[in-house]
Structures are given as C-alpha cells and as structure tokens.
Amino acid sequence: MKRADARTNRARILDVAEEVFGKGGESASTEEVARQAGVGIATVFRHFPTKAALLQAVLTRRFDRLHGQAEALIGAVNPGEAFFDFFDRLVADATTKIAIGEALLAAGGDGEGEAAQASNRLRRAVGALLLRAQQAGAVRDDIELPEVYALLVGTSRAAAYAYLDDEVRARVLAIVFDGLRPASRRD
Template identity: 45%
Template sequence: MPDGLRADARRNRARVLEVAIEAFATEGLAVPIHEIARRAGVGTGTVSRHFPTKESLFQAIVSTRVEHLVTQARAIEAEHAPGDAFFVFFGVMAAEGALDRGLADALIGAGFDIDAAADSTGYDLNGHLERLLAAAQEAGTVRGDVDFADVKALLAGCLARERGTADAAARDRMITIVRAGLRPEPGTAENR
C-alpha cells in the first residue's frame, strides 16, 4: 500500500482494488472504470488518483496473480519430472484462468500486456512457461516443433472453452486433448 496516504484514501484504494478484482474476475477486462468507481462507491476521480489508467489498475491486480502463478510453477518444477511439470503447470494456468476471467484475458494477451506486468514484479510468467516447455521438449515428452505461440494458442482454446462454466470435467478433457496433441508421435526421433 502506498505510504503517505491518509486513512480514508487507503480505504478508498483498497475498496477500488477489491471491486476491480471481483469485476475483472467475473466480467473480464471490458468493465469500464466508471462502473468500478460506481460499485466501489467512489467517484471516477478517486479511482484515477490511485490508478491513472485502467491498465495501471489491472497491473496492480495481475502482479499478485502473476507472482502466485510463478510461485506455483517453481513448486511444480521442484516436485515433478520436466515433462510432467510442463503439463501440470499448463493445467494450473487453465484452472486459474477459468476462475478469473480477467486473468484469462491477460494470459492470452487480450487487452493487457502480461509481460509488462511481469517485468514490474520481477516474475516472468511467460519466461517460466517457456523454460518448462523447453525442458519438456528436452525430456522428449513434448514435440520439438511446438513453440511458445502454439502453447499460448492452446491455452487460449482451453480458456475459451471454460468461459461461463466451472466444469472441471470439461477442463480435464481439454487438458487431456492438449497433452495428446503435444506428445511426440510414436517412432519419431523425439520419441526414441
């Protein structure tokens, strides 16, 4: 919390963040600032004083989400073999994105630059996912011709499937399909 703020300003900032987290999670990034201000019971000027742009508001929210995901990725990497770690973390990202529409938008690059948010936090989410992908390819559990853009597109597909539903069975089915599609073909050099 920024130092030097009066108690009422701190409460207003906290309330705006609370409302924005809920609004972005349920409705995505399209929620207008004036609507967030209305729901928080403050004026748009109050929101703008704390968060000059919508992106700065979302960055304040996403930075904690990114930190959480990278922490999970590190734990998964420590607990699983490289090929498995990639798929487990892919599933975590799909599950987290299914619960938070704003995060899903950020993960697929729709309306928010998650790389910029990651840079400001020191947590490189995409870089970590790329490293997990490379380790899985090195271990022979992911096809060598798959690149990071492919993974992002597959994640976007899983998240699009999840919109408006918390159907864990559907998510698991999508992850199974992704896993099967990313595995090397039997008899290829990658699978020998």
Template identity: 40%
Template sequence: MPGTARVDARRNHDLLLAAAREAFAEHGTDASLRDIARQAGVGIGTLYRHFPTREALLEALLRSRFDALRDRADELSQAPAPGEALLTWLSELAAGSVTYRGLPESVMTALRDDRSQLHASCAAMRAAGGRLLDRAQAAGEVRGDVTAAQLLALAAGLAWAGEQSADPVAMIRQLLSIAMQGLATR
C-alpha cells in the same frame, strides 16, 4: 498531515482492488471502471491516480497470482516427469485464467504490447512456462517445434473454452488432455 494522506491513499488503493476483484469476477475484465470507483467509495480520478489504465489495475490484481504461477513452474522444474510437470502447470494456468471472464484475451493482448502495464508480468509467466516446456522437450516428451508463445496461446484458448462451460475446470481438463496428446512426441 502527510502521514494521514499516505494512510488514506493506501486505504483507497485497497478499496479499489477489492471493488475491482468483485467487479471483474462478476462482469469480467471489461467491467466499468466508473462502477469500480463508485463501489470503492472514491471518485474516478482517484481510481486513475492509483491505476492509470485498466491493465495497471489488472496487473495489481494478478501480480500475486502470476508470481505464484512462476514459483509453481520453478517448483515443477524439479519434478521427475517433465511432461507431467508441464501438464500440471498448464492446467493450473488455464484454470486460474477463468477467474475473470475476458482474462485470457487481456493476457494475450498484453503479451503483444510491451507498453502494456500487464506485459512484464505476462512475459515473466510465459518465460516460466517456457522453461518447463524446454525441459519436457529435452526429455523427448513434447514435440520440439512448440514454442512458449504457442503454449500460452493454448492455455488462453483452454481458459476461453472453460469460460463457455458450466464446469470450467472439467472442460479445461478434458481439452488439455487432448492437447497434450497433440504436443507429445510420436
């Protein structure tokens, strides 16, 4: 019997993630958790047993995406042009952040609250971007007074602007081009 409980728990976990992915894509990160549970075919108590907070649910959905962004930062740290590597990473971060309306705000809020279940993933992503920033600054391609926290705030702002546009990726690309001119050393 215990094996059946584990299989059911795993199935419910997967159903909740699938329902959350769909709900957050359609309604943003403020989508109703009750509706997510209903869509998954489970009770709200089951949702809270698996994901005690909205941030825990978001973290579970975003973990692989954030891991990929950190891996991408590591990969780009070997690129010959540090400024271009930073631009590429920022573009990918901002473009990925428009997947769920409200995600940029959730990330920035989690970064300010080290008790948030989303905090560790966001902080690790900020650190990965910080390493790219440090490299671009050491190469003299980016101003030395820019911090990793400011960089993530910039990406969140770009993603928010993208959310307001009919073509989010194009908007992010245009604004990022402008921002990189401001980040460049003179």
C-alpha cells in the same frame, strides 16, 4: 514510502478489483470496487488515477503471481507433471484473466504496459517448464513454445467462451496433452 494504511488500502483495492472485474469484465465499475473494498472512490483514484491504470495493475499482479507459481515448479521432481498441471491451471484461470484483459482494453488500456511485460515473463517461465518436460521425455521434442502457447491460448479461450464445465474441460485437456506427449507415452 507509503504509509501502512495506504499500502493496505492499495492491496485491498487490487484484491477486490481482481474479483469484481474478473466476474463483471468491462461492465464492472471502479465504484463497485470502492464499495466492496470499503474505501471511497477518491481513495481508488488516488492509488490508480484511471480505470485503465487499476486494471493494468490487477493484470500485472495476476501475471506476476502466475509467473511465481511457474518458477516454483521449474525444479519439480516430475517436470512433465509440473508442465501439464500448470497448463491446466492457466486454462482454469483463463475466464477471469480474459475478462480483466478485455476490461482493460475497453477502458482505453493497451497491450504495451507493465501487464504486457509481466505476461512475457510468464511466457518465458512456461517455456522453461516446457523445456524441462521435454528433457524428461514427457513432452515431444519437436514442439516449441510458440505452438504450445497457441494451444494454451486456444484452449483457454475455448474454455472461457464455451463455458466448459470441469468434466468437459478435463477431457479437452486430455486430448491436447495426448497430442503434446511423445507417441511412446500416450495413454
């Protein structure tokens, strides 16, 4: 069992790394993480032996957090609103997630570790939200998760790389959401 201070250091390192790599992407450094976390670089490497291991842990935790948020919405009173709100949240979160993912790949990480498993859990939770929204009549029933995920990824990447401001992102999402709704429920 880890000592309390070791657990605290690990959590602080992960919090800071998420922010540092989320803003700086692959150009961010573990030294900057250590400095901002108020620990020595040796402490960072004691918890995470490589930059890739650190990034894998950051991404895994981020996906797990999003998965938990999705799971909490599955029983929502308004499944359509829950689905569309969560889709919006994922798009808004995309810039940081993409920066961390690209930093992981640049650091020699791969797409097969814990982060990939956490991403798959998130995908299944999005699928459950989709199914509930479809059962409620808020989303077309001729759409399946692969199409929704393609729209989610495409919209997320567009928002991240085109640096869409909130107003433009909201209009883009309104168009996407309009296409996901049954014809009878389009605005």
